[in-house]
Amino acid sequence: MKIKFFVVLFLLIIGVSCKNETVPKESNYPENIVGTAQGESYTVTSADVIQPEWEKYLSDKSSSIETFEIIKGRTTGDAVKDFYMLVGKCKDGQTIAALLDLKGNNFYFNQANPVAVRCHGTCTGGCLPIATAIKGAVFLSCSPCADCIKTDHFL
Known part of the structure; x- marks a missing residue:
């Protein structure tokens, strides 16, 4: 009888100690x-995740x-082409932007250039993100x- 008691107690302790804990997963918001x-x-639909x-x-x-805000614009540089970008604006003048791809009616972060560009400074015309086409690829700068000042951050 004592052996059954200890076996049950042992199994109970093992069962309680092996519970699954949820591990916070990294955000995959760029996808x-x-x-x-x-x-x-x-319309921006994922601001609460991106912010x-x-x-x-x-x-x-x-x-x-x-x-x-999602903005459609035209590039400067080697070629003039349309582009889309998501722009986040701060009260202190900082802006953050990333290129977007339009697939059907949905916007996704550009996977060929998965970079968010932060622009900050005291320019009279504003320190804003701009898109430039170089050898067929579109890049953001300020x-x-x-x-x-431009700072790149990988998404």
Whole structure:
């Protein structure tokens, strides 16, 4: 009888100690849908997921992104072509942007260039992200102003 008691107790202890703990997984937000397109109207649908990730890139940790916007533009550089980018704007003038791909009616982060660019500075015209086409590829940089500083962050 004592042996059965100890066997049951042993199995109970093993069962309790082997419970599964949930391990927080890393965010895979760059693979998710960023937003949607309805004609020429664009809506950001994942701001709540993107915002905490992008706020890690800000130079002032007390700063926060106030708005997100999907913008369609035309590149400068070797060739003029259309592009889409997600732009996050902060009250202190910092902006963060990343290129997007439009697939059907959904926007995704560009996987060929998975970089978020942070622009900050005191330019009179603004320190803003711009897209440049070089040898067929599109890259983001910041306004060509002496006070505009660019920092790249991989998504």
